[in-house]
Amino acid sequence: MSCCHHYELIDGKEHVFAVDPSAIRFGPGALAEIGHDARALGLKRVALFTDRGVAGLECVATVSAALRAADVDVAVFDEVRVEPTDASFKAATRFAAEGGFDGYVSVGGGSVIDTCKAANLYATYPAEFLTYVNAPIGDGRPVPGPLKPHIACPTTSGTGSECTGMAIFDLLERHVKTGIAHRALRPTLALIDPDVTRTLPANVVAASGFDVLSHALESYTAKPYTQRSAPDGPALRPMYQGANPWSDVGCVEALRRTGAYLVRAVRDAGDTEARHGMMYAATLAGIAFGNSGVHLPHGMAYSVAGLIRGYHPDGYPGDEAICPHGISVIVDAPSVFRLTAPTSPARHLQAAALLGGDVAGAGQEDAGEALAGSIIAMMRDTGMPNGITDLGYGEGDIAALAEGAYAQQRILANSPLPVNEDDLQNLYRGAASYW
Numbered sequence: 302m303s304c305c306h307h308y309e310l311i312d313g314k315e316h317v318f319a320v321d322p323s324a325i326r327f328g329p330g331a332l333a334e335i336g337h338d339a340r341a342l343g344l345k346r347v348a349l350f351t352d353r354g355v356a357g358l359e360c361v362a363t364v365s366a367a368l369r370a371a372d373v374d375v376a377v378f379d380e381v382r383v384e385p386t387d388a389s390f391k392a393a394t395r396f397a398a399e400g401g402f403d404g405y406v407s408v409g410g411g412s413v414i415d416t417c418k419a420a421n422l423y424a425t426y427p428a429e430f431l432t433y434v435n436a437p438i439g440d441g442r443p444v445p446g447p448l449k450p451h452i453a454c455p456t457t458s459g460t461g462s463e464c465t466g467m468a469i470f471d472l473l474e475r476h477v478k479t480g481i482a483h484r485a486l487r488p489t490l491a492l493i494d495p496d497v498t499r500t501l502p503a504n505v506v507a508a509s510g511f512d513v514l515s516h517a518l519e520s521y522t523a524k525p526y527t528q529r530s531a532p533d534g535p536a537l538r539p540m541y542q543g544a545n546p547w548s549d550v551g552c553v554e555a556l557r558r559t560g561a562y563l564v565r566a567v568r569d570a571g572d573t574e575a576r577h578g579m580m581y582a583a584t585l586a587g588i589a590f591g592n593s594g595v596h597l598p599h600g601m602a603y604s605v606a607g608l609i610r611g612y613h614p615d616g617y618p619g620d621e622a623i624c625p626h627g628i629s630v631i632v633d634a635p636s637v638f639r640l641t642a643p644t645s646p647a648r649h650l651q652a653a654a655l656l657g658g659d660v661a662g663a664g665q666e667d668a669g670e671a672l673a674g675s676i677i678a679m680m681r682d683t684g685m686p687n688g689i690t691d692l693g694y695g696e697g698d699i700a701a702l703a704e705g706a707y708a709q710q711r712i713l714a715n716s717p718l719p720v721n722e723d724d725l726q727n728l729y730r731g732a733a734s735y736w
């Protein structure tokens with residue numbers, strides 16, 4: 302059986318995988334149930350994190366009203382920065398620390414949920430900012446204990462942040478994206494109401510949808526957990542444990558749904574089946590990569606987003622240079638999967654087919670091209686940038702991009718094959734343009 306072969310047990314290597322569960326309620330109307338959940342968690346006064354773009358939407362009003370109806374006091378912080386920074390995390394932490402809260406609610410995209418995780422962390426266990434940030438950029442110290450309850454309510458069908466223990470931000474002085482990763486950051490409960498995607502701009506659905514697609518692809522093709530060295534004890538088992546049989550289930554279904562629904566959801570905001578389908582795909586992919594981890598496309602995306610200048614897509618607030626996370630990921634993906642296909646050709650071919658590609662007659666040697674082709678076809682159908690050239694990068698930027706990606710060692714360790722800085726430079730060259 303292919304799964305057994307993929308996870309062959311090897312002496313001295315890891316034999317055990319962990320399933321860290323996410324508590325989830327999914328469906329139209331889920332947000333209105335938050336009062337019950339807050340009371341069940343014993344909350345009396347919560348900080349509600351959102352951003353200015355979301356603050357005026359019906360979903361925030363629904364959540365606030367449901368909390369107040371349950372006699373839960375609510376203080377709103379709507380200054381979350383889209384694509385947060387260390388400075389914006391610190392501002393959110395000040396609000397959290399000064400408000401006397403016994404719990405947290407986040408209503409927004411990945412930026413909002415990640416900011417809420419960080420504010421909860423630093424308000425609960427104050428420390429120098431770099432203490433918990435991933436090594437080697439930060440100290441990578443583990444979170445000392447449980448955080449206060451956090452109910453996450455995603456408003457985009459993308460990041461899966463409501464299911465993960467990660468919080469991503471730009472470290473301004475280093476011009477690099479990095480993050481904090483620990484199981485304790487995983488929200489206590491995710492309330493996922495797919496109706497919130499009804500009003501999302503097409504470009505936001507596209508960018509966040511490609512993030513979903515790449516979460517699933519990267520989790521499915523990551524280094525199998527059985528190829529990682531056995532940890533010295535269960536406490537040292539990394540959250541990014543590699544591909545495993547639990548995550549595979551979510552990956553396959555997330556890919557199938559993304560193949561069926563992403564283009565439809567972008568093209569027609571009224572296509573409820575497609576928009577709901579993408580929301581569930583995002584949830585499944587979030588559960589999957591929250592238990593396995595991502596690899597090269599996400600590692601490369603950090604510097605693509607961190608070094609961006611002069612690019613600002615439609616549908617995003619403000620006018621400063623910004624590269625939405627999903628775009629920074631997907632522009633790298635075809636180049637990566639052309640390289641990684643020989644490590645698990647059957648999985649790459651299966652993924653190409655799940656995304657709608659025609660793989661009839663394709664052999665193992667065709668797997669990379671088939672999967673790249675499926676992704677590129679979807680990028681073209683949804684108006685994505687044609688590789689990093691369209692984002693403003695040229696040959697003169699390749700070394701800096703690769704240097705930034707090489708700093709993401711925690712993510713690169715999950716790659717199905719080892720890469721050095723020269724390899725990363727070649728991957729960026731392969732991502733220059735696709736059509």
Ligand SMILES: [Fe+2]
Nearest residue numbers: 460512516626
């Ligand atoms: Fe992502």
